[in-house]
Amino acid sequence: MTEQTADLLKGNEALALAAIRYGCDGYFGYPITPQSEVLETLMAEAPWETTGMVVMQAESEPAAINMVYGGAACGRRVMTSSSGPGISLKQEGISYLAGAELPALIVNVMRGGPGLGTIQPSQADYFQAVKGGGHGDYRLIVLAPAGVQDMADFVSLAFDLAFAYRVPAMILADGAIGQMMEKVTLPPWRRRLTDAEIAERYPWAAVGKPASRSRNVLTSLELDQAVMERKSLALQERYARIEAAETRSEAYLTDDAEMLLVAFGSAARIYRKTVDLARQRGVRLGLLRPVTLWPFPTQAIARLVGQVTSVLVVELNAGQMVEDVRLAAGGRVPVEHYGRLGGVVFSPDEILEAALSQWNKTNRK
Amino acid sequence: MQNQRTIETLIAGFGGQGVLSAGKVLAFAALYGGREVSWMPSYGPEQRGGTANATVIVSRDAISSPIVSTFDAAILLNRQSVSKFAGSVRSGGLLVCDSSVADAAVARPGVDVLSVDAAAEAKAAGSARAATMVMLGVLIGRTQVVDPARVAESLRHVLPPRHHDLIDVNMRALRRGMAIAGS
Numbered sequence: 001m002t003e004q005t006a007d008l009l010k011g012n013e014a015l016a017l018a019a020i021r022y023g024c025d026g027y028f029g030y031p032i033t034p035q036s037e038v039l040e041t042l043m044a045e046a047p048w049e050t051t052g053m054v055v056m057q058a059e060s061e062p063a064a065i066n067m068v069y070g071g072a073a074c075g076r077r078v079m080t081s082s083s084g085p086g087i088s089l090k091q092e093g094i095s096y097l098a099g100a101e102l103p104a105l106i107v108n109v110m111r112g113g114p115g116l117g118t119i120q121p122s123q124a125d126y127f128q129a130v131k132g133g134g135h136g137d138y139r140l141i142v143l144a145p146a147g148v149q150d151m152a153d154f155v156s157l158a159f160d161l162a163f164a165y166r167v168p169a170m171i172l173a174d175g176a177i178g179q180m181m182e183k184v185t186l187p188p189w190r191r192r193l194t195d196a197e198i199a200e201r202y203p204w205a206a207v208g209k210p211a212s213r214s215r216n217v218l219t220s221l222e223l224d225q226a227v228m229e230r231k232s233l234a235l236q237e238r239y240a241r242i243e244a245a246e247t248r249s250e251a252y253l254t255d256d257a258e259m260l261l262v263a264f265g266s267a268a269r270i271y272r273k274t275v276d277l278a279r280q281r282g283v284r285l286g287l288l289r290p291v292t293l294w295p296f297p298t299q300a301i302a303r304l305v306g307q308v309t310s311v312l313v314v315e316l317n318a319g320q321m322v323e324d325v326r327l328a329a330g331g332r333v334p335v336e337h338y339g340r341l342g343g344v345v346f347s348p349d350e351i352l353e354a355a356l357s358q359w360n361k362t363n364r365k
Numbered sequence: 366m367q368n369q370r371t372i373e374t375l376i377a378g379f380g381g382q383g384v385l386s387a388g389k390v391l392a393f394a395a396l397y398g399g400r401e402v403s404w405m406p407s408y409g410p411e412q413r414g415g416t417a418n419a420t421v422i423v424s425r426d427a428i429s430s431p432i433v434s435t436f437d438a439a440i441l442l443n444r445q446s447v448s449k450f451a452g453s454v455r456s457g458g459l460l461v462c463d464s465s466v467a468d469a470a471v472a473r474p475g476v477d478v479l480s481v482d483a484a485a486e487a488k489a490a491g492s493a494r495a496a497t498m499v500m501l502g503v504l505i506g507r508t509q510v511v512d513p514a515r516v517a518e519s520l521r522h523v524l525p526p527r528h529h530d531l532i533d534v535n536m537r538a539l540r541r542g543m544a545i546a547g548s
Binding site for chain 1: 389403429434
């Protein structure tokens with residue numbers, strides 16, 4: 001068990017190995033392309049023989065998410081992963097996790113939809129991840145990795161945030177990041193928490209009732225509407241704290257930008273190159289990459305909108321995050337969308353064309 | 366091409382020809398040589414018999430986009446790949462194609478086109494199944510994208526241990542390819 005190793009790994013493999021190193025207690029999943037290597041890697045590593053981490057292929061996606069619900073209720077660091085169709089099946093369980101205020105990690109390696117769609121990369125589950133997905137007034141903390149290193153690093157970030165706020169967290173990746181290999185440094189090993197440590201750190205957890213306290217009840221059900229409103233307002237207050245403290249974004253060459261690209265995940269990765277190409281053509285393009293899709297970096301975008309003449313939002317979907325960018329821009333500059341659907345991934349040159357065309361349109365007086 | 370900081374390569378052919386594995390061999394050789402590297406596969410049903418491809422980018426700098434639409438060098442092993450990707454090789458670039466499909470490759474000004482009878486070369490090296498390694502040898506010989514000495518190490522990682530007896534024949538195939546490339 002070496003501390004730091006640089007290796008060449010698929011995003012899915014890096015995520016699985018990072019989960020073991022983080023001291024994850026359990027993974028419950030069901031195979032689906034393009035994320036099956038998560039479960040395959042965990043099975044090959046057999047962490048139940050080393051760290052004691054449980055790895056289980058459940059009989060279905062709903063079963064997997066409810067195993068996560070049970071593990072999370074016991075204060076364990078538990079996770080599941082899937083792609084669009086499987087994530088849809090898990091929505092009921094995700095809403096229950098949110099309602100019962102349970103921390104857990106859900107990973108969606110997106111493919112093109114709707115329906116069974118295609119197994120090729122897509123970013124069409126943005127709305128599902130960010131705007132609800134399941135029923136009720138709830139939020140997930142949503143992290144968007146832009147490469148394999150992020151797949152390794154976001155496991156600990158997601159778990160840490162989920163436990164800090166008792167809110168489920170999602171890593172929203174896509175098929176390109178799941179399947180590609182890049183150089184990655186895996187995170188350091190951390191030990192799984194002991195039963196005593198869990199009882200001490202998470203007084204809400206169902207770890208067996210000592211005589212010194214009353215029993216812990218973990219449920220999303222509350223039939224007294226006054227109590228339910230109080231609980232709901234408390235949850236909303238917690239979401240406001242998350243928005244204030246945990247919004248993350250990454251700026252690339254925005255200081256002198258005249259035009260702004262906004263993209264997340266693999267798209268943000270590809271368009272760094274577009275920014276470089278545009279600058280070679282004399283157009284001062286900058287890129288803002290939301291790292292957290294919820295909480296959304298509204299302020300960071302609003303600040304940049306003051307200095308640019310237009311914004312182009314590039315997504316592998318029909319136009320989802322663009323709605324949040326438009327809210328942030330507040331109508332001050334035109335915000336356009338460029339997307340490809342059905343699993344088609346655009347090249348840096350294609351986005352350059354779209355950006356230059358918008359630039360010429362905006363600046364032709 | 367030897368002086369370029371980044372070399373973007375494509376390997377394309379039928380699923381089962383070792384296209385993704387050859388890409389991995391190249392990628393790990395680059396990793397062991399201390400380079401930045403990305404390997405982006407096609408992962409669809411093409412892996413099960415249609416056309417498969419892998420984009421491998423090797424760089425001295427951080428790699429911005431692992432997905433590109435044009436390439437510095439390409440190995441094209443079947444007719445479908447030639448018609449799809451021959452035009453994607455940049456001017457000044459290298460196109461290595463199998464001689465059985467070379468007639469489909471449009472001669473392009475400024476592109477170094479090498480047509481190789483990979484099956485015959487591989488057979489001469491000791492195994493017809495090492496044909497894709499011959500082609501990789503041509504690409505490495507011509508571009509110096511990785512240090513050939515790193516390839517044996519890479520093969521040890523990419524091939525499962527039960528196939529480590531095949532490392533020698535793969536290295537012989539690689540060296541035949543490099544000889545064809547004139548290095």
